[in-house]
Amino acid sequence: MERREQGTREEVKRREQAFEQREKEIRRQKEQREYDFRHQVQIEMENRFLHEKLAAAEKEKEKELFALCEKQEMEKLALCEKQQAEKLFSEKLLELEKQKFELERHKMFKLPVSRSLEIPGLFLKQEAVLGHVTSQKKFLIKLFFKEK
Secondary structure, rough: OOOHHHHHHHHHHHHHHHHHHHHHHHHHHHHHHHHHHHHHHHHHHHHHHHHHHHHHHHHHHHHHHHHHHHHHHHHHHHHHHHHHHHHHHHHHHHHHHHHHHHHHHHHHHHHOOOOOOEEEOOOOOHHHOOOOOOOHHHHHHHHHHHHH
């Protein structure tokens, strides 16, 4: 009987150890699941943060690109306006040269000067031929000869 009791005791002890082992394994698995869950939540939060940071960077890049396009457009417009101004200036110089030539021709041949030789913004009348030149006319003549 003692053997039987001892066998029973060993069996009970073995079952208790097995039960404790299963409980330890269940606790370990539960802790592992909790750890995995926390880790997953942390990764999701980091992903969300990185996604927001990427979206902000893309938005900033779009703003910079838009500003660059606007700057290039403004530079194009400024260049176009400059070219137009240069063209207008050269046309005005050409008209002044023509008028100067005409005045010189009139002086050389002592032809009467017409009522006014018109250049937009400048009217040289017969008094100019006689030596009466206004300050505006003097300025334009100086400008004309300075450019040459």
